[in-house]
Amino acid sequence: MKKILLFALLSFGIGKVSAQKTTYWQQHADYKMDVSMDVKNYQYKGRQELVYTNNSPDTLKKVFYHLFNNAFQPGSEMDARIQSIIDPDRRMVNKIKVDGKDINESRIKTLKPNEIGYLKISNFKQDGVEAASKTVGTILEVTLAKPILPNSKTTFTLDFDGQVPIQIRRSGRNNSEGVELSMAQWYPKLAEFDFEGWHADPYIAREFHGVWGNFDVNITIDKDYVLGGSGYLQNRNEIGHGYQDAGIEVVYPKKTKLLTWHFVAPMVHDFTFAADKNYIHDIYKGPNNVDLHFLYKNNPKYIENWKNLQPKTAALMDFYNKTVGNYPYKQYSVIQGGDGGMEYAMCTLILGNGTFEGLLGVTAHEMAHSWFQHILASNESKHGWMDEGFTSFLEDLGLNEISDKKVENPFAGSYKGYYYMAKSGKELPQTTHADRFEINQIYSITSYSKGDIFLAQLGYIIGKENLLKTLKRYYADFKFKHPTPNDIKRSAERVSGANLDWYLTDWTQTTNTIDYGIKNVAENGNSTLITLERIGRMPMPIDLTVEYTDGSKESFYIPLRMMSFEKENPNPEMKRTVLKDWAWAYPNFEFSIAKNKSEIKKITIDDSELMADINRDNNVFPTVISEKK
Numbered sequence: 181m182k183k184i185l186l187f188a189l190l191s192f193g194i195g196k197v198s199a200q201k202t203t204y205w206q207q208h209a210d211y212k213m214d215v216s217m218d219v220k221n222y223q224y225k226g227r228q229e230l231v232y233t234n235n236s237p238d239t240l241k242k243v244f245y246h247l248f249n250n251a252f253q254p255g256s257e258m259d260a261r262i263q264s265i266i267d268p269d270r271r272m273v274n275k276i277k278v279d280g281k282d283i284n285e286s287r288i289k290t291l292k293p294n295e296i297g298y299l300k301i302s303n304f305k306q307d308g309v310e311a312a313s314k315t316v317g318t319i320l321e322v323t324l325a326k327p328i329l330p331n332s333k334t335t336f337t338l339d340f341d342g343q344v345p346i347q348i349r350r351s352g353r354n355n356s357e358g359v360e361l362s363m364a365q366w367y368p369k370l371a372e373f374d375f376e377g378w379h380a381d382p383y384i385a386r387e388f389h390g391v392w393g394n395f396d397v398n399i400t401i402d403k404d405y406v407l408g409g410s411g412y413l414q415n416r417n418e419i420g421h422g423y424q425d426a427g428i429e430v431v432y433p434k435k436t437k438l439l440t441w442h443f444v445a446p447m448v449h450d451f452t453f454a455a456d457k458n459y460i461h462d463i464y465k466g467p468n469n470v471d472l473h474f475l476y477k478n479n480p481k482y483i484e485n486w487k488n489l490q491p492k493t494a495a496l497m498d499f500y501n502k503t504v505g506n507y508p509y510k511q512y513s514v515i516q517g518g519d520g521g522m523e524y525a526m527c528t529l530i531l532g533n534g535t536f537e538g539l540l541g542v543t544a545h546e547m548a549h550s551w552f553q554h555i556l557a558s559n560e561s562k563h564g565w566m567d568e569g570f571t572s573f574l575e576d577l578g579l580n581e582i583s584d585k586k587v588e589n590p591f592a593g594s595y596k597g598y599y600y601m602a603k604s605g606k607e608l609p610q611t612t613h614a615d616r617f618e619i620n621q622i623y624s625i626t627s628y629s630k631g632d633i634f635l636a637q638l639g640y641i642i643g644k645e646n647l648l649k650t651l652k653r654y655y656a657d658f659k660f661k662h663p664t665p666n667d668i669k670r671s672a673e674r675v676s677g678a679n680l681d682w683y684l685t686d687w688t689q690t691t692n693t694i695d696y697g698i699k700n701v702a703e704n705g706n707s708t709l710i711t712l713e714r715i716g717r718m719p720m721p722i723d724l725t726v727e728y729t730d731g732s733k734e735s736f737y738i739p740l741r742m743m744s745f746e747k748e749n750p751n752p753e754m755k756r757t758v759l760k761d762w763a764w765a766y767p768n769f770e771f772s773i774a775k776n777k778s779e780i781k782k783i784t785i786d787d788s789e790l791m792a793d794i795n796r797d798n799n800v801f802p803t804v805i806s807e808k809k
């Protein structure tokens with residue numbers, strides 16, 4: 181499954197001029213880790229061996245590791261960010277009174293030495309030779325003992341001492357529902373190096389990017405703890421804890437106080453686990469013989485919801501498989517832990533309390549991440565909309581599919597959020613790095629809602645059938661390849677034949693908005709002349725529906741000239757007329773209907789409401805004044 185570095189020698193045909201162009205490549209990292217957990221003081225010690233394959237054309241003289249735990253220390257960048265952002269995450273602050281006013285106080289700021297998180301690295305060696313390293317916040321910078329040449333491997337070894345912080349964000353101990361250990365981003369993790377260079381971003385509570393590889397992990401912990409997480413458990417017969425029901429004969433070592441859990445996770449870019457003494461562990465058979473593991477607190481108020489969740493999770497996985505492509509692993513774990521809902525390799529950590537609908541919704545979202553973040557794995561720090569947005573799209577489709585009460589537009593909530601942001605004056609382009617947003621709410625709407633609409637609206641532009649084909653093509657072509665925004669655009673172009681660079685540019689790189697209106701409807705002899713206007717800067721093709729006084733309807737389609745494309749009729753049961761194309765530079769567009777104005781009951785631009793027109797009041801004739809201002 182290792183990716184291969186290919187070189188293509190291109191001749192330009194001008195004398196002897198030629199150039200070497202590197203085609204797709206990516207790095208590879210195989211981890212072996214042995215870790216011992218001290219559950220009394222929430223500290224752990226570990227040894228890591230990492231075989232790193234440099235598939236790049238670069239000679240590397242340095243490497244960088246993430247030390248995420250170090251963010252949970254007073255004075256860290258994450259602490260500073262909580263104190264400076266306008267709307268800090270409520271999970272990361274305490275409400276306190278100062279001069280009679282409520283203010284937000286960073287929870288990290290008040291952590292005591294035995295409550296902070298840390299990762300301390302020692303004995304770093306490259307192929308047995310000591311290499312110089314220094315810790316800078318949440319990053320370990322290593323000056324190599326010898327450069328890593330292209331197409332070569334090297335082995336890094338290191339020792340690490342860690343402390344699990346109080347649960348504040350994603351990882352930590354003793355979360356709000358009493359789960360003891362949510363072990364996310366807990367180990368020294370090699371930073372990604374790709375065609376853009378190193379991605380050694382500091383951790384300030386946003387997103388992640390990682391190198392694919394194979395993980396072989398031994399976790400030694402008090403025998404009373406139940407573990408679940410990434411990978412496949414290799415020694416079920418020594419563990420028990422829910423595996424008896426799977427037909428595994430359990431043989432415990434005699435007089436032991438500790439158990440070692442041995443996990444192997446192939447071709448993932450992360451490794452996560454959770455541990456608690458009070459977990460129930462259920463195994464439910466999912467599609468394609470995938471084992472769905474459910475680990476949740478043995479509490480009467482949780483059990484019914486978690487039992488009911490299991491067949492729904494299997495149904496969602498089946499739908500995701502059919503919509504995007506098959507989940508490539510043979511296990512997925514839904515685990516009570518963390519601080520809300522967060523996706524990890526082959527698992528998720530989610531809160532287990534609340535309504536069943538809430539539990540199902542979070543599971544639907546986090547599991548959908550498996551396709552977009554853990555198999556496709558775009559850089560979500562730079563292109564969060566490709567991960568969170570596409571995940572939200574699949575979640576919306578999936579929940580609607582398995583619902584008893586289906587809706588016409590399952591993406592309506594995302595459109596509502598986007599309209600609010602677009603009119604707020606606070607929107608930033610989707611190209612904004614996740615760490616650079618000044619308002620958490622705007623980051624969330626940009627990534628989740630506007631990213632969701634990217635796909636929903638793409639269906640309006642090229643047709644629903646082409647959209648679904650695009651998803652499958654995108655997944656087939658780019659799984660395990662860290663796709664970029666251009667890749668989803670090119671997948672859609674290859675499937676549909678449309679030119680879509682304008683769409684990627686306007687929607688993701690600018691804050692241009694869509695606003696089309698019906699400017700005038702006038703009698704013109706025995707026909708009616710309709711004038712449309714483009715008010716917003718972003719161009720779109722136009723679907724227009726005319727309803728007549730006799731109850732009949734017909735549609736008109738205005739192609740966008742720069743697309744060089746004609747969409748299939750989305751409503752074949754309705755007569756459609758394809759008009760001449762509309763070039764963006766022309767603000768107005770006119771066409772005639774061979775009917776008198778008196779015969780026209782209603783004219784609507786985009787009655788599907790999948791085009792994200794920020795002012796729908798002028799999309800209808802006769803004009804309807806919206807009640808929602």
